[in-house]
Amino acid sequence: MNSLTDGAAERRSANFPGFLREGGTVATLLQALDWSRSPLSPPDQWSASLQTLMATILPAKAQIVLFWGPEYIALYNDAYAPTIGAKHPKALGRPAQENWSELWDDLEPLLRGVRETGETFSAQDRPFYIERRGLGETAWFDVSYSAVREVDGSVGGILCIVTETTERVQFERRQAFLLELGRTLPALGDAAQIEAQAVSRLGQYLGASRVFFAQDKGDTRHFVVEQQWLDGAPSMAGQHQYAHFAEHLHQRLGNGERIVGDFAAGEQADLCASLLLPVTGSSGLEATLAVHFHTPHAFLEDECLLIEETAKLAWSAITHARAEAKLIALNASLEQRVASMLAQREASLVQLHEARKMEMIGQLTGGIAHDFNNMLTPIIASMELVQRRLPDDRSQRLVNSALQAADRARTLVGRLLTFARRQTLKPQVVGLAGLIDDMRELIARSLGPTIDIHIAVDADLPGVVVDPGQLELALLNLVVNARDAMPEGGRVQIRAGVADETTVRPAGIVAGQVIWLQVADNGCGMDESVLARCFEPFYSTKAVGQGTGLGLPMVQGLAVQSGGGFTVRSRLRLGTEATLWLPASRAPSLPRESDMPLSQAPLYSAHVLLVDDEDIVRQATALQLRDLGYQVTEAQSAAQALQLIDQGLALDVLVTDHVMAETTGAELAHQLRQRMADLPILIITGYANLSPTELHGFEVLRKPFRRAELAHSLARLQEVKMG
Template identity: 35%
Template sequence: MTNPDRRNKTASPFPCSDGKTGSKGPRLAGAQDPAHHSEFLTGGGEAGALMRAHDWQDSPLGPPAAWPQSLRSVVGLMLGSKFPMFVAWGPELGFLYNDPYAEILGAKHPSAMGARFHDIWSEIWPDISPLIDAALAGQATYRENLPLRMNRKGFDEQTWFTFSYSPVRDEGGVVAGMFCVCTETTEQVLAERRRAFLLELDERLRDAAGPRAAMEATAAALGRHLGASRVGFSEMQEDGETILCTTCHADGVAPILGLFRTDAFGLASIERQRRGATEVVADVRADPAQVQESWDAIETRAFVSVPLVREGRFHASLYVNHREPHAWTADEVALIEEVATRSWAAVERARAEYHLRESEARFRLMADAIPQIIWITDAEGRTEFFNKQWSDYTGIPYESTTAPEVAANHVHPEDGAATMAAFDEARRTGTAFLVEHRIRSASGSYRWFLVRALPHRDPATGEIVRWFGASVDIHDRKLAEEALLALNADLERKVVERSRERGLIWQHSLDLLSVVNIGRATFDAVNPAWTSALGWRTEELENRPYADFVHPDDMDASATAFAQVREGNSVLRFENRYRTKDGGWRWLSWVAVPEGGNLYSVTRDVTAEKERQAQLEAAQEALRQSQKMEAMGQLTGGVAHDFNNLLTPIVGALDMLQRRGVGTDRERRLIAGAAQSAERAKTLVQRLLAFARRQPLQSVPVDVRKLVAGMAELVASTTGPQIRVAIEAAEDLPPAKADPNQLEMALLNLAVNARDAMPEGGTLRISASAELLGSGHGLALRPGAYIRLSVADTGTGMDEATAARAVEPFFSTKGIGKGTGLGLSMAHGLASQLGGALRIHSRPGLGTNIELWLPQSAVAPEAAEAEPEAVPDAGSCGRALLVDDEELVRLSTADMLSDLGYEVIEAASAEEAIHLVNNGEAFDLLVTDHLMPGMTGTGLAHAVRSARPEVLVLLVSGYAENEGIAPDLPRLTKPFRKDELSASLAQLLATG
């Protein structure tokens, strides 16, 4: 190692003041006239100013006035440069540098100015000393990205530099010092290493066989890259209080594995991570929030923990530990966070792939266990799966193919076209694919199969993405069925012949018996039952072609069936429609057998069966729609309830700010805008609740005629001058049972929809009439007396498909941003909740008529009562017990009650409130939420009233089911303002 003390070193002599060589004498030779002073130090920024003001008494360089011209020239060049440079001069290598180099020195600046080179960079001296010796020996050196472990900021850090050391000669040509031009490349080196590391990590994660392997690969790679003592993953358990460590890379310490409590490592630290903040600690002993005993037990002094937070829940963390204190650099923390993001994505992908493989294995095992052919195709019919039964039956290993190829290569030639026609029809209509065909076996013989498949749709778009099907062997059943049908057909043919011979059966049979000449395709003979069924006399049918009576849509199928008869095949259960004499159509089912040039048939009128089947299918579809709407109603009702809880503190806080007039004019305008938006959100939630049939309705007798007339001006101003508004309602119109506020909102929504459907103007007609519904009226209503409220427009109208979806929540044809899609669904929910119905009549280009059917009320509407006076904001009104499980709602409501003069006691649950009651807590008023975990607000109210009958009770809820709520409990709907709360309390006090 080079001796750092160069003052007595003779291997690299420096010139003395007398020009001779030696190790003693004045510090610098070649000094010029002191009158030259230090003019060469003019400028140079902070470093030049520092040199000019520096006390050089203790510096090995001496005063600048004595510096030789060679040193002055180099220093002048250095101070004028924007590139990091320094000069080391003289036997003790006195250190001079410019402003850019001062940034490299860090905390060593400004004390490094004029100091000895070795004293400044003692920690890297073993690395740079050989290069210094070479420069002082007259040999220039260059190093690129040389790693150096420096201490510039109070701690050791790894750095990289690219630099050159050049010898500097004095006036006598002797090397008197060295000059360095350098640049720090730490960021570039770290960035390159980081890129290389992340690329290698990505490859390892791609090759990981499962989630555990992905975590192990990440921990090992990151631990080696950072030189950490421990890297691992911890996963938060369902209880939210324990973490499970299953993967850990350890170097020189024991791995952390097993179950641990979160509070063992400091609740403050865990809470910060729950909020998604990366926890960075350089020394746990210097951080009072850390639990020292826990960290000492696992030999950890410094750590970084990166949390994985999804949808507000803390799922897991990636941690990196050091045994000793460690000043984490920003690059290290950024790398750990990047690795956490990538590794968790890989872990979740590996978990998904693992579960997918498990699911596919279970599915294949289940499918192979079924003794029938199971298959899957994509939307176009390209096969994606056949189970083992396919290969066992056909003798051909499964290979991906298409539906036409399967039909051509495996299905009987006579059945292929019908198979593809049925599949194409199923794809076109989106209905079930159902067909019977014969499939060739491995032996070359054919067996009959019943094929059925259902479409699977993309949940987001509703488009068919694949077909799931099964082919069931029905060959034995088919043969038995055909034998039986053939026997029946033969018997029926004989019946027809004998009937004609004997006359009695022919004349009185209820079945339609006929003989058709195959060559001419005309009726030779028909029995009287044809007249009873179709109205044609027998002479009007006989000698006429059968095609004269067939429905146009059934003509092709009938011709195909008749062609089979011409080929000598029987027709079994063929159905088509025949025209009646009065212009109607009847469905007929044929069993026909050819013999001797004639077709002998026994035909039944199956029109009633068809109609029953259609009614059944319509009922099933209505049931599916009802179940769908009920499910959506439950979902939207729950969401709306949660939104009301969120809106309550928002509306309350904004109302308080407005009432107190806080802020500047601009701030008050912003508060007013926020309050207006909150009101719009409140209205939106009310619409959701109306659709879900969960809004708290105040159902009273309503004078519909008066209500509609009173809204005429508002509707006219809303629709604009291009639209004529007409109101029609009888003078003696009975009252309806309804909530007037909700009914007004529904009418306004329907009027806005009508306006949007008439962009060029038109007529909006609102009418009301009394209707009496008996049985069989066709509406989903009980027989009884109703008020039919109609909102009709002359606008664009809707097609059948659009009208069928019109009452679905969020369905809108107005385009993005032009409507919530809740207007009709809200009106539909309101009518249904009141025991009525909503009906839509619409045709494209002819307008739309929306009918609201509301039950009539047997009670006359009462005159509007004067609103109770609000409770004043001054004075004491007593003590109020406030119960709500939502803390923010409770805080907002407590503030309102305090403003109204109440002393407030708060409880977070009904059980906590019961505890206060049992402990003798005094209060005059109970204000409680309804829906809470455990006991409901209704249950709490009954319990408090039983113990303290004098206590007044106000029930507050985002929504309330009618069941389980006593009618004598006053209710206030969330969200609410202070004035609304005050009015409810005033009403409560007035009624006692």
């Protein structure tokens, strides 16, 4: 097939006039043209000079066009054809004005000047507006226009040798624009001025009707326009939605797609051409540079490159200016922030100092309280033994006075331990309604007749996990504080309830069901300075001798040690609200120890092994046990106790101090339980808060204790063993 075609072409070429045979595609077109419609005669009738010239032009590799005769009939070679784009081949053999109409006002005077004067016209990088790809564009050429003479010396036509320099000129102009813009924008400093200058310069350079940066809002839906260049187009200032302009517009821009000509909706419908160029960063789409034309416009690659480079350059300058503005603002407030940070640091140091001071006070208080308990234990035991042996009333009164003083000292030490959170608690499930009902008469007596009391505690409230005795003491402290705040009478409310989701809980209590117990009065209240110090130990606003300053710290210590919290709200002359927050329990509340019927008689011939490393405490306790009817063997350490048992000591009950050197009472108790699973054990302690694991299966008695309390604890062990 190809050989036949080539053969046919060779036969046609053989019929060409001689000067056309090496002329390529254009020569074939010249031979095939219908010359009856052209002002020029067929090629075989051309003048000798024209034929000779065309024989030279057609095979040449330079871009050459010949405008022949007074009508400037266009004759050109294959190398020139791409220069005129879509005008080829219809321009071949036709008057130039027909196909170069858009630039004829520019081209015709040049051709006429050469024809009339015979002088050559030449120029470098000569711009021409030409429509060769549908829409018009500016192209640049190096040109040389020379007169071609006939034999008689007359000018037959104009020989135009051209070299298109459009790409080079566009590159140089583009680089010059960007270089000047790169020098100008950073010098402006302000981000808004940089943005306004960039879109204005680009709009003027391109001859656009509107140019702006659409800054992305980061929500994939909205963009905002702040600065814009306008030339006859409506404003786009303000916030807009991507979806109002094109479907999936944000997604396409976010993918880095350059969008040409499909941005026309609503008020933008009058625009004929548009280009959207995304500016992306590490976080995705940051902005879009939009260029709009209200007349038809072809976005050539040169323009697209220019817009792209301008977008990068301008947005970089805008981002840098914004960062610098933030840095300047940051530096402007640096002194103030440093001062604020130093003040915060000082406040934190003061708070830390106070916390450490309170911890040290707690440790010191706990240690002193432990020693006091050890001293009070033999004092109370000895006084009770003496009391049982003195026959006369006067001696009994003296002993009773001494015991009352010892009880007051014991109460004070208990408060110290509770404040230090080292009190040995016996938590159990307690019903608040029942506990407060039992205390109603005591509360009424404590408040006196001038104060009305209102109690609102639902019997159906869940129980709370707390030491009931310590809770009674804490509640009584709060009631007495309320009384002292109302010397002329007033009203006290005791309320309780379940903390719901809307209740503001104290710090540290976030999970689990919590019950609040509140004591509120309408007394004198506290100002901010007093309220800030109300939890300090030994701080009191009461007169000398009327308060220890340990009431509220003791309540706070009990609450925290029980896994809850304690808050106080107060306003001067309006009253105070003190609220205990305690963990709730789904288990039913247990009967109180004081309500349990217990046998006071000891086990028959019960043999007690008493272990305590304090001789004076051990001896006093042994005397009390013997007075209660028990047989007692003493050991001054856990090691000695184990040695006695290994030697065959038969015991019915173990009574041991907890805090001892080398081995604690709880550790000794666990060791003996492994040998004698049913052995009744009573742990006596005056200091440490035993954990539930350590307490499990043992009776605990707090130092200092009265004879009746010791008998009560041993009786409980007797009841447990018997049944």
